[in-house]
Amino acid sequence: MTVENPRRALGVVFFIVFIDLLGFGILIPVIPLYALSFGATEFVGSLLIASYSAMQFLAAPFLGRISDARGRRPVLLLSLSGSVIAWLLFGVAGSLTVLFVARMLAGAMGGNIATAQAYIADITAAEDRAKGLGLLGAAFGLGFVFGPALGGFFASEPVIAAARSVLPAFVPVSEFSLPSFAAALITGCNLVVAFFVLPESRPPEVRDRSPDPRYSRESRVELLLSALRTRGLGTLVVSFFLVSFAFSALESQFIFLTNDQYSYGATENALILTYVGIVLAVVQGGLVGPLTNRFGEYRLVVGGAAIQVVTLAVVPFSPVLGRLVPEVGRLLPVGPTLVPGVLALLAVMTPLSFGNALTNVSLNTLVSRSAGDEEQGGAFGLTQSAGSLARTFGPALAGGLYTAIGFWAPFVVGGALMIPILVLLGRLDRKTVTATTA
Template identity: 85%
Template sequence: MTVENPRRALGVVFLIVFVDLLGFGILIPVIPLYALSFGATEFVGSLLIASYSAMQFLAAPFLGRLSDARGRRPVLLLSLTGSVLAWTLFGIAGSLAVLFAARMLAGAMGGNIATAQAYIADITSAEERAKGLGLLGAAFGLGFVFGPALGGFFASEPVVALARDVLPAAVPVSEFSLPSFAAALITGTNLLLAYVVLPESRPPDERTDASDSRESRVEQLLSALRTPGLGALVAAFFLVSFAFSALESQFIFLTNDQYAYGATENAVILTYVGLVLAVVQGGLVGPLTDRFGEYRLAVGGTAIQVLTLAAVPFSPVLGQFVPSVGPLVSVGPTLPAGVVALLVVMTPLSFGNALTNVSLNTLVSRSADDDEQGGAFGLTQSAGSLARTFGPALAGGLYTGIAFWAPFVVGGLLMLPILALLARVDNRVIAATTA
């Protein structure tokens, strides 16, 4: 460790990742509807969503190696600068092609997570590294909770109207551009903070050649899939991410078609889902793991998602069996029965997904040796990135080519092979998690 105050540096990296994910989360409720505003189909909008993960998958190893050779600080500053440019370009986009360019640039810059993880490894001891990486995971979760809420706020009619009155006429203001500019401003503030207070963690004498040849992430994944026990877990993690990407990529198209919901209404629902995920991951997983073990939680969480993911598009039908709710306050909106049913379905779905993701990560960790933990977590991240690249494309094709319910039902069915894969997990790992 070469940083004088590792605790402060860790806090700065946490803030950098949190604010970075906050800027990303702001646009989650906006991106699908923004694509539709240019005449895109749901399939093309799904490709726009997937382009971020594709570029993130490709860029993360390059940025990681570049940080090994040039230092962590310049790479983090470079990625934040690129994110500011990407979100600004997203706001002023006048065509679908520019939207794609901005989204892909943002994805490439989002590959800085590998550098942030390496920074934490630089400034923490082996004993404290898990806590530091856990803090990074918390930054992710918080960014996804508060980001959509801010996106809905900046896309709301009163805020957009106020911005039109205040900002110069040359600035394009809409429910789509304003959240983009907010993301750029937040990321720009993050850049200034990092420039002022973030120290370098990797001294020149420890840096390596950026051209150092290593296995590609695809080669690492293929190698892991051939490893008994570990391969089943990595494949299960890929399928969970692939299936759940049907919800992530098509949900806003679905609510727009069924309830005419825009960015603000969807932001409220997505914030609720984020809160459920945060509560489960931050408060319930520990006690549940102590009682049932990671393996049983992975199986149970997957089983919950089989039915709930498939039920999402049928919330209007399920709404016949539940009452409408509201207004919760005198000026609040009334929630239609279909939306109430949707929230009822989304609650156990989010609960099951949180259990499955956390438990599979832990099982992967238990299947790897102590000196291979970083590589093990890298495998799950790579599998997740690939799944979120190809999953939305397939889901968008099913949505437009077959029916609105198809991607959700197929996603639910894809959970069934995961149960078969979990049955192939090494018995020693199962015994260690259920003792």
């Protein structure tokens, strides 16, 4: 570690990732409707959503390796600059084609998460790495808690009317463009902060020993396949892929499920998803560190995956479970009626979110331990690519199962995909990835 004040640097990275995800989260409730406004079908709208993960898959290892060779700071600044351009382009898009271009550029810049993970690995000791990565996960959770809420705020009629009264006539103002401009402004402020306060975490002598990514002839798929053949790391990459693939069933189909089962719209779903985001943030930011000290990363990965086997499969059957819960009416004077099935759904989503948080943070920590000090960026880039690839194809499969078989199918299949993770981890030689887990 060469950073003079690692704790301060950790706080800066936390802030950068949080603001970056906040800008991303603002557009979550906007993107599907934006696509439909150009005459796209729901399937094309899903492709627009998936295009972000597809580009993230391609870009993450490349950005990670560049950060190994050139430093973390330049990559983070470059990605934030690209995100500002992407969100501005998103706001002024006059066609579906431009919308796809903006979304794909944003996805490519979203590959900076691997660099942020590597930065954490640079400035933390091995025994504190789980806590550091847990804070990064908390930044994710908080970004997804407050981002969609801000998106709904900027898309509301009063805010749009106020913006039209103060902005020049040539600035397009709508429920779609205003959240996009807000995301660009927030990310731009993030860029300024990072430029002035973020130190470099890799000294020149370490960067000089890293291979120049320009001369690598390996494709992203070849790098991923190479990682799969690496003892220990391959198992972790496959596990990361399966976790992301399975959880994408929940992420992509949850609103369909609540709409079909409870006739919930965006407002009601936002409340539920905000609750889920809070659980993720609390676990990743506050509980992972102490739990890791007590049980070790390996046990947390196994325990988190086991929890998700059951809870993912149970999610669609919450109406049945809810029949055991008495009617409670309204939780607040304003808000959705919490029918028994919704209470059961929240009861299931709580351990599901807890298990997913444990699995993601602990897997990332084991990946960090399995790679050398000079390979942190590349290793995290590979796992980020595996997750992005899963989130590209996972929603397509989940949507097909939902339509062809039934509302329960993607969730049950998602839970079943956690079982191979338990098998893979059970066969893993723990000494190849960690020397400290108990």
